[in-house]
Amino acid sequence: MGPAAGDPGLYEVIHRRRDVRAEFNGGPVDPAVLTRLLDAAHSAPSVGLSQPWDFVLVTDDDTRRRFWEHVQGERAVFADALKGEAAERFAGIKIDGILEASLSLVVTYDPGRGAPNVLGRHAIADAGLYSVCLAIENLWLACTAEGWGMGWVSFYREEFLRALVGVPESLRPVAWLCLGPVDALQETPDLERHGWRRRTPLAGALHLDRWERAGAEVEAVLAAPAPFGGAVAPAAAP
Amino acid sequence: MGPAAGDPGLYEVIHRRRDVRAEFNGGPVDPAVLTRLLDAAHSAPSVGLSQPWDFVLVTDDDTRRRFWEHVQGERAVFADALKGEAAERFAGIKIDGILEASLSLVVTYDPGRGAPNVLGRHAIADAGLYSVCLAIENLWLACTAEGWGMGWVSFYREEFLRALVGVPESLRPVAWLCLGPVDALQETPDLERHGWRRRTPLAGALHLDRWERAGAEVEAVLAAPAPFGGAVAPAAAP
Numbered sequence: 001m002g003p004a005a006g007d008p009g010l011y012e013v014i015h016r017r018r019d020v021r022a023e024f025n026g027g028p029v030d031p032a033v034l035t036r037l038l039d040a041a042h043s044a045p046s047v048g049l050s051q052p053w054d055f056v057l058v059t060d061d062d063t064r065r066r067f068w069e070h071v072q073g074e075r076a077v078f079a080d081a082l083k084g085e086a087a088e089r090f091a092g093i094k095i096d097g098i099l100e101a102s103l104s105l106v107v108t109y110d111p112g113r114g115a116p117n118v119l120g121r122h123a124i125a126d127a128g129l130y131s132v133c134l135a136i137e138n139l140w141l142a143c144t145a146e147g148w149g150m151g152w153v154s155f156y157r158e159e160f161l162r163a164l165v166g167v168p169e170s171l172r173p174v175a176w177l178c179l180g181p182v183d184a185l186q187e188t189p190d191l192e193r194h195g196w197r198r199r200t201p202l203a204g205a206l207h208l209d210r211w212e213r214a215g216a217e218v219e220a221v222l223a224a225p226a227p228f229g230g231a232v233a234p235a236a237a238p
Numbered sequence: 239m240g241p242a243a244g245d246p247g248l249y250e251v252i253h254r255r256r257d258v259r260a261e262f263n264g265g266p267v268d269p270a271v272l273t274r275l276l277d278a279a280h281s282a283p284s285v286g287l288s289q290p291w292d293f294v295l296v297t298d299d300d301t302r303r304r305f306w307e308h309v310q311g312e313r314a315v316f317a318d319a320l321k322g323e324a325a326e327r328f329a330g331i332k333i334d335g336i337l338e339a340s341l342s343l344v345v346t347y348d349p350g351r352g353a354p355n356v357l358g359r360h361a362i363a364d365a366g367l368y369s370v371c372l373a374i375e376n377l378w379l380a381c382t383a384e385g386w387g388m389g390w391v392s393f394y395r396e397e398f399l400r401a402l403v404g405v406p407e408s409l410r411p412v413a414w415l416c417l418g419p420v421d422a423l424q425e426t427p428d429l430e431r432h433g434w435r436r437r438t439p440l441a442g443a444l445h446l447d448r449w450e451r452a453g454a455e456v457e458a459v460l461a462a463p464a465p466f467g468g469a470v471a472p473a474a475a476p
Contacts, residue, residue, distance in 0.1 A: 007247025010383045014278050014376055026469025031460045035440075038460075040252050042440040045378065047392060049429040051438055056445040057456065061470045063447060068470075078360045086355060095358070103467040114435060117324060120333070120392040122316045127392045129364070130412070133371030134378070138252055140283065141379070145248045154285060154358040154365045166449040174368070180467065191287040197352060200289055202273075202280040207294040209301060211404040218295065222269045222276075229341040229418065231264025232302045 013144045016185060020149030023182040024100040033146050034103075037179075040142035046131035048119035053132045053174075056106040056165050067156070067164060067176065068098040074155040093194050096153045102180025106165050107136055109172045132174050139177070149182035251382045254423060258387030261420040262338040271384050272341075275417075278380035284369035286357035291370045291412075294344040294403050305394070305402060305414065306336040312393040331432050334391045340418025344403050345374055347410045370412050377415070387420035 038055060046052060058064060075095055082090055098104060109132045121127045136152070143150040153176045161173045191197050206218040221228060276293060284290060296302060313333055320328055336342060347370045359365045374390070381388040391414045399411045429435050444456040459466060 007249050009245030010248050010251045010379055011245050011274070011278065013248045014281050014380070017281075017283065019283050024469070028465035029467045030465055031462055035460050036249070038444070039440055040249065042443060043252050043255075044375065045255065045257050045390065047390075049427055049435040049437065051443070054443045054445060056447070056449060057459075058447055059467045060447045064470045065473060074361050078355075078357070081360065082355060090357070093357070099470040102469065117316075117320060119316070119328070119331070119429065119434060120390075122319065122393075123312050123395055124392045126367070129367075130371045130374075133368045134375040136368075137282065137372040137375035138379075140372070141248055141376075142252070152283065152285075152358075154362045155360075157361055165445075165447070168449065189287055191357065196357060197287040199287065202277055205280060205289070205292045206276070207292060207403075209294070209296055209298045209403070211294060211406065221295075222273050224269055227266035227268055229267045229297045231262070231340065232299045232306075232337040235303060 008145050013141050017140060017144040018149065018185045018189060020151040020178070020182060020185065021094040021097045021190060022100075023149050023184060023186065024097045024102065024178065024180050025183050026100050026102055027181050029102045029180055033148070037139055037142045037146065037148070041135040041139040044131065044135035044138045046134070047121050047127040048114050050114035050118050050128060050131065052110045052113040052128045053135045054108045054110060054171070056108070058104040058106060058165065063164060064098055064104060067104070067161070068096070070160050071096050071098065071153060071155045074157070078155065089194055089196050093190065093196060095155055097151050097178045098153065101151070101178035105177045105179060106161065106167070106173060107132060107175040107177065108167050109174050110170070112170055129172070129174065136175055136177070143179055144185070147181060148179055149185060151178045153178060246383050251379050255378060255382040256387065256423045256427060258389040258416070258420060258423065259332040259335045259428060260338070261387050261422060261424065262335045262340065262416065262418050263421050264338050264340055265419050267340045267418055271386070275377055275380045275384065275386070279373040279377040282369065282373035282376045284372070285359050285365040286352050288352035288356050288366060288369065290348045290351040290366045291373045292346045292348060292409070294346070296342040296344060296403065301402060302336055302342060305342070305399070306334070308398050309334050309336065309391060309393045312395070316393065327432055327434055331428065331434060333393055335389050335416045336391065339389070339416035343415045343417060344399065344405070344411060345370060345413040345415065346405055347412050348408070350408055367410070367412065374413055374415070381417055382423070385419060386417055387423060389416045390414075391416060
């Protein structure tokens with residue numbers, strides 16, 4: 001399958017990507033574009049090459065309406081926990097584009113794929129769940145590259161979603177994603193525009209060799225022109 | 239910070255990316271490249287804009303050697319569970335490039351970032367953990383775009399890793415990643431080349447509206463030239 005015309009640059013796409021709620025135009029979707037997106041997701045890395053994801057394309061209006069109603073209930077649950085200024089800010093924030101997006105996708109995790117001996121999962125049980133998220137990020141970036149938007153809706157209970165689309169008990173629903181063509185993407189994330197939370201500088205998330213070595217010490221290494229690191233030297237003879 | 243020269247296309251990078259073990263050349267790394275990679279990770283989507291990830295750059299030889307020894311022990315644990323042909327195949331598979339890679343990164347999840355009211359996490363406790371994985375995939379793709387490789391090592395116990403780099407009790411270690419320049423990437427995933435497991439066709443992971451509607455029915459929709467989907471129609475008046 002051929003790439004999208006132009007195949008925009010990775011970094012450009014990473015920085016243009018947004019979590020979309022209000023910008024879907026709701027137009028019909030080209031099956032060839034959707035196939036490229038799903039293929040990008042399916043090409044993600046996975047623990048033990050287990051590819052433990054499934055994708056349920058949700059186009060049925062009644063299913064999407066019922067999910068939207070459930071999400072409004074969970075919105076109210078969250079709103080009840082907020083006070084004062086936070087409550088006021090949240091009131092102005094749109095949390096989903098379920099009704100406006102051209103389609104939705106339910107993404108699931110199947111722990112049985114490649115089991116029992118999934119290479120790389122015996123010590124980290126969640127490694128399979130992590131793989132599903134890597135596929136979701138591929139999908140998100142591919143949407144952005146195609147002039148589509150994507151929004152991850154997480155105001156729902158897993159058991160409701162499981163029943164809604166019939167996910168078997170042995171699997172876990174991981175995400176409800178809204179996607180489809182958009183007229184444009186916002187330059188600033190919605191939550192920042194609405195004063196909910198601001199993005200933080202990268203430097204605050206960096207550490208060097210030990211957790212407690214953070215801040216200026218790491219920044220100095222990254223700001224210096226000198227190359228550093230390299231393969232581990234052989235241990236000295238005893 | 240400027241993009242990499244050329245900024246290779248998203249789809250090209252997605253399909254070229256590999257989980258690297260043997261191809262690291264171990265050369266010193268350019269701090270400007272590493273900064274672009276970390277910035278790409280830090281630009282990932284996150285639940286409630288919480289950006290709940292931290293990155294510990296591990297360059298210390300002794301730390302990397304100790305982690306490598308721990309991983310060899312976990313390799314033996316996994317090997318003990320295998321029988322016959324699987325055991326033979328696993329014996330030939332390299333599971334990490336810890337000693338050969340130019341550096342390693344420990345990625346952690348901080349549930350306290352933006353707490354207590356993380357927008358979008360009250361019903362799905364793992365949503366923050368999912369965000370960390372989205373950042374890891376951005377990093378993986380950026381490595382690929384820069385001519386670096388990345389390998390996710392998951393043969394370890396979280397408590398060992400926590401102690402090794404001093405991750406506080408309130409956070410969770412999510413990944414040990416090996417990264418650095420490579421001479422080339424394999425065309426075929428290691429596990430497929432070694433006969434451990436083959437990639438499966440996308441069609442087997444697709445469903446339409448309900449889990450039980452799978453296979454030919456979904457393939458027909460995606461193979462047809464006709465556009466489909468669209469915004470949800472307003473509910474009919476009662």
